[in-house]
Amino acid sequence: MSRPPEQRERFYQTGTLAVGGRLLAEEQRTVQAGESRANAITKGHRACQGCGEALGARYVLDAAMRATGGQVIAANATGCLEVFSTPYPESSWRLPWIHSLFGNAPAVASGVAAALRAKGRASEVRVVGQGGDGGTVDIGMACLSGMFERGDDVLYVCYDNQAYMNTGVQRSAATPPAARTATTEPLGGHPGNELGQGKSAPLIAMAHEIPYVATATVAELRDLEAKVIRAMSFRGPRYLHVLVPCPLGWGSDPAQTIRIARLAKETGLFPVFEALHGRLAAVSQIRRKLPVEEYLRPQRRYAHLFADGGRPDLVAALQAQADRNVQRFGLLAEAEPREGDLLHVLADGERGP
Amino acid sequence: MSRPRPFAITLDVGSSLANRTGDWRTERPVYVRRMPPCNHGCPAREDIQGWLYEAEAGGEGYERAWRLLVADNPFPAIMGCVCYHPCESACNRVQIDEAVGINAVERFLGDEGIRHGWELPQPQPASGRRVLIVGAGPSGLSAAYHLALRGHHVTLCEQAGKPGGMMRYGIPAYRLPRDVLDAEIERILALGVELRCEQRVSDLQEAMREGGYDAAFLALGAHVARHTEIPGGTAAHVINALDLLQDVEAGARPQLGRVVVYGGGDTALDAARTARRLSPQEPVVVYRRTRERMPAHPEELRQAQEEGIAFRWLSTIAAAEGGHLRLEAMELDGDGFPQPTGRYEELDADALVLAIGQDADLALLSGVPGVEVQDHVVKVDEWMMTGAPGVFAGGDMVPAERNVAVAIGHGAAAARCIDGWLRGIEPRAEQEAQLATFEHINPWYYTDAPRTVRPLLADVRRQSTFEEVVKGLDESSALFEARRCLSCGNCFSCDNCFGVCPDNAVLKPGPDGEPYAFDLDYCKGCGMCVTECPCGAIEMVPEEI
Numbered sequence: 061m062s063r064p065p066e067q068r069e070r071f072y073q074t075g076t077l078a079v080g081g082r083l084l085a086e087e088q089r090t091v092q093a094g095e096s097r098a099n100a101i102t103k104g105h106r107a108c109q110g111c112g113e114a115l116g117a118r119y120v121l122d123a124a125m126r127a128t129g130g131q132v133i134a135a136n137a138t139g140c141l142e143v144f145s146t147p148y149p150e151s152s153w154r155l156p157w158i159h160s161l162f163g164n165a166p167a168v169a170s171g172v173a174a175a176l177r178a179k180g181r182a183s184e185v186r187v188v189g190q191g192g193d194g195g196t197v198d199i200g201m202a203c204l205s206g207m208f209e210r211g212d213d214v215l216y217v218c219y220d221n222q223a224y225m226n227t228g229v230q231r232s233a234a235t236p237p238a239a240r241t242a243t244t245e246p247l248g249g250h251p252g253n254e255l256g257q258g259k260s261a262p263l264i265a266m267a268h269e270i271p272y273v274a275t276a277t278v279a280e281l282r283d284l285e286a287k288v289i290r291a292m293s294f295r296g297p298r299y300l301h302v303l304v305p306c307p308l309g310w311g312s313d314p315a316q317t318i319r320i321a322r323l324a325k326e327t328g329l330f331p332v333f334e335a336l337h338g339r340l341a342a343v344s345q346i347r348r349k350l351p352v353e354e355y356l357r358p359q360r361r362y363a364h365l366f367a368d369g370g371r372p373d374l375v376a377a378l379q380a381q382a383d384r385n386v387q388r389f390g391l392l393a394e395a396e397p398r399e400g401d402l403l404h405v406l407a408d409g410e411r412g413p
Numbered sequence: 414m415s416r417p418r419p420f421a422i423t424l425d426v427g428s429s430l431a432n433r434t435g436d437w438r439t440e441r442p443v444y445v446r447r448m449p450p451c452n453h454g455c456p457a458r459e460d461i462q463g464w465l466y467e468a469e470a471g472g473e474g475y476e477r478a479w480r481l482l483v484a485d486n487p488f489p490a491i492m493g494c495v496c497y498h499p500c501e502s503a504c505n506r507v508q509i510d511e512a513v514g515i516n517a518v519e520r521f522l523g524d525e526g527i528r529h530g531w532e533l534p535q536p537q538p539a540s541g542r543r544v545l546i547v548g549a550g551p552s553g554l555s556a557a558y559h560l561a562l563r564g565h566h567v568t569l570c571e572q573a574g575k576p577g578g579m580m581r582y583g584i585p586a587y588r589l590p591r592d593v594l595d596a597e598i599e600r601i602l603a604l605g606v607e608l609r610c611e612q613r614v615s616d617l618q619e620a621m622r623e624g625g626y627d628a629a630f631l632a633l634g635a636h637v638a639r640h641t642e643i644p645g646g647t648a649a650h651v652i653n654a655l656d657l658l659q660d661v662e663a664g665a666r667p668q669l670g671r672v673v674v675y676g677g678g679d680t681a682l683d684a685a686r687t688a689r690r691l692s693p694q695e696p697v698v699v700y701r702r703t704r705e706r707m708p709a710h711p712e713e714l715r716q717a718q719e720e721g722i723a724f725r726w727l728s729t730i731a732a733a734e735g736g737h738l739r740l741e742a743m744e745l746d747g748d749g750f751p752q753p754t755g756r757y758e759e760l761d762a763d764a765l766v767l768a769i770g771q772d773a774d775l776a777l778l779s780g781v782p783g784v785e786v787q788d789h790v791v792k793v794d795e796w797m798m799t800g801a802p803g804v805f806a807g808g809d810m811v812p813a814e815r816n817v818a819v820a821i822g823h824g825a826a827a828a829r830c831i832d833g834w835l836r837g838i839e840p841r842a843e844q845e846a847q848l849a850t851f852e853h854i855n856p857w858y859y860t861d862a863p864r865t866v867r868p869l870l871a872d873v874r875r876q877s878t879f880e881e882v883v884k885g886l887d888e889s890s891a892l893f894e895a896r897r898c899l900s901c902g903n904c905f906s907c908d909n910c911f912g913v914c915p916d917n918a919v920l921k922p923g924p925d926g927e928p929y930a931f932d933l934d935y936c937k938g939c940g941m942c943v944t945e946c947p948c949g950a951i952e953m954v955p956e957e958i
Contacts, residue, residue, distance in 0.1 A: 115913065314941065
């Protein structure tokens with residue numbers, strides 16, 4: 061396929077996949093490439109080596125700061141993100157930040173937004189609520205749903221590392237099937253999380269028909285930043301669900317955090333998409349489809365699937381889940397992304413394999 | 414009495430910067446410069462990754478790239494025409510899509526240099542030392558250039574009427590346009606190199622004594638065609654490939670009729686492709702081994718076949734009689750040597766061109782003590798010096814692969830060694846950096862971008878003209894091609910390490926292109942920067958504990 065000359069000029073070694081690049085104009089670089097990025101969460105935090113959540117939080121909040129000219133207040137649920145960033149009296153946060161209970165961050169964020177409205181400052185100062193998957197998908201679900209249905213002007217961000225990590229790797233409703241957790245193994249001698257449980261917070265958010273719902277991973281910085289900046293262009297409730305690998309809880313090499321997140325997307329296990337008012341609007345397609353095994357093997361939480369003869373039946377079930385995602389969301393170039401409302405997506409999902 | 418500790422809730426909010434997480438670390442990241450495979454593969458020892466990096470900027474970057482290039486090799490445009498680019502065979506990008514078209518970019522830079530009249534660097538102040546170079550081919554000219562830059566007086570003695578050696582008298586004009594050749598040679602002479610053409614050195618010792626030379630570099634090349642006895646050959650029209658190429662270079666256009674070329678090297682193909690341009694009949698190349706074992710470069714073979722040249726593999730010429738040849742079919746034995754089969758066939762031929770190898774004319778070395786000659790080539794040590802002190806040799810007359818890039822590399826290496834010898838510096842082997850292999854690359858970050866192929870002259874046109882076959886790239890294609898470089902093992906300022914560090918422990922102290930640094934007070938040693946560095950320019954090293 062030939063490219064027009066002006067596109068050739070712009071092509072540079074890494075295309076648009078790297079963080080920045082000396083040959084790119086300022087506006088073509090990511091927020092993270094700039095020395096002037098906010099570093100909303102600064103160094104000295106006590107996150108583990110290679111923490112995906114610390115990285116994801118900086119990516120998201122720096123982009124939100126860029127989009128609002130630095131006028132952001134964050135409400136933060138209890139969880140790893142709060143624990144490692146704010147051991148009294150130290151704080152890593154370089155923006156106005158309020159710590160809530162485990163389950164009420166969306167409500168606190170709603171309250172901050174209401175206060176800003178009351179003070180007449182809602183047009184300049186924006187609110188971001190954030191928490192882990194435990195605080196969001198499990199404990200905070202009621203507050204989150206309320207925030208959505210009331211139409212509060214909050215961007216809520218869930219950093220999904222697929223378990224309660226600060227309580228010692230405990231199962232959450234976002235823990236994927238067959239993944240082992242340290243403290244919540246099901247009965248029956250098999251350590252992996254049961255199949256057929258859990259829920260998708262992004263699809264639940266879409267069911268509220270809020271203005272904007274998106275998923276992202278820490279592996280695709282440009283996609284993530286674009287989604288945050290886009291989210292900040294809307295008023296009303298918005299939901300962003302970011303996959304952030306946890307080397308400790310997943311049993312992966314800290315150096316591989318971004319690669320693992322990339323594999324989650326490239327295998328189809330974690331679909332990356334955008335939805336407007338409950339309608340699927342865009343998907344980030346898989347560049348090179350890989351079997352789920354490529355994603356599972358580097359993680360010790362899945363080691364039982366491959367030890368002592370392994371559990372090929374479970375690997376096949378996870379592969380089927382990935383394939384269903386590919387088909388459901390149109391994650392491959394040849395498969396057209398499904399335009400349609402949430403009911404359509406849900407109905408399609410119910411048919412499942 | 415110690416100061417009373419404040420009650421906990423009265424503590425002021427402090428920054429986590431007080432918490433130096435760097436002491437968690439057991440390994441630290443370090444920026445490295447690995448040896449890119451292209452540089453490693455270059456016989457002329459060019460810093461290819463380095464000049465591609467400059468060229469990637471476009472605009473003024475081209476001149477910076479050209480300057481970096483000519484620091485090692487003064488013939489970028491010539492290389493762009495004739496080099497067999499072992500750099501591209503080594504290129505890591507081949508495992509993503511296709512090798513970077515390094516040769517085409519080099520050609521573009523070389524042409525830019527000629528077009529803009531960029532000048533070579535100024536020589537250092539005169540050292541007062543005098544070096545005699547015998548032979549103004551690629552090796553001699555390269556040595557002359559590097560010696561002149563180091564301030565030595567250089568006299569180049571050339572037996573032929575013009576400088577260039579095999580670049581002029583061996584490589585046909587359709588591969589190397591003469592204006593390109595002349596322009597790049599002229600630039601070297603402009604540095605003050607003294608060139609004496611049509612001057613044959615018959616006695617080296619005498620010539621050195623007479624001229625007061627402190628050292629000599631022999632770069633005679635291999636111009637004496639090997640001969641083979643072919644029964645009846647005297648009656649038939651038999652010529653040497655080199656004679657044919659030289660005659661054509663001098664302007665002759667002999668009418669040869671049906672031509673058969675005997676041999677399988679690059680010279681055989683040059684002769685066949687030249688004959689193709691002289692006569693409407695398609696030449697036939699006869700070679701005693703198989704196509705796979707042919708020493709000619711595959712690219713030349715491909716172009717020859719496209720031009721309609723026919724090949725008879727596994728055949729020798731048993732006899733020549735007026736108007737036709739008697740070919741004997743051969744078979745390869747277990748060791749790969751061709752053996753006769755006793756099966757014969759006839760092939761019509763008006764002229765037989767012999768291209769079965771060349772040797773150096775080493776007469777000038779007779780009586781030089783210490784010089785060792787083996788298999789028609791001169792032995793040199795690892796510092797390019799022959800057995801005679803102060804007498805160095807390179808190019809086709811020493812044991813090595815014979816091509817222009819190798820010869821240029823010999824000239825540069827010899828110049829370095831001669832310079833050291835003249836200054837009384839003990840030669841030392843340079844320590845080579847670790848090779849950047851594909852395992853060091855994170856291919857995710859490189860978008861698929863297949864290579865831009867240089868335009869070839871339409872087949873019909875090149876059968877009858879000596880016009881250049883492989884043309885240079887235009888500017889935007891050359892830039893595109895340069896930007897396909899993966900920058901193996903060397904930072905190209907993509908900001909990835911700066912962006913992916915979960916601990917904000919990568920610093921960007923300077924403007925673009927300046928190196929990054931690690932903030933080791935906070936780096937926890939997770940190694941994410943190493944994994945996500947596209948080009949393998951960071952490694953983890955254990956901390957001393």
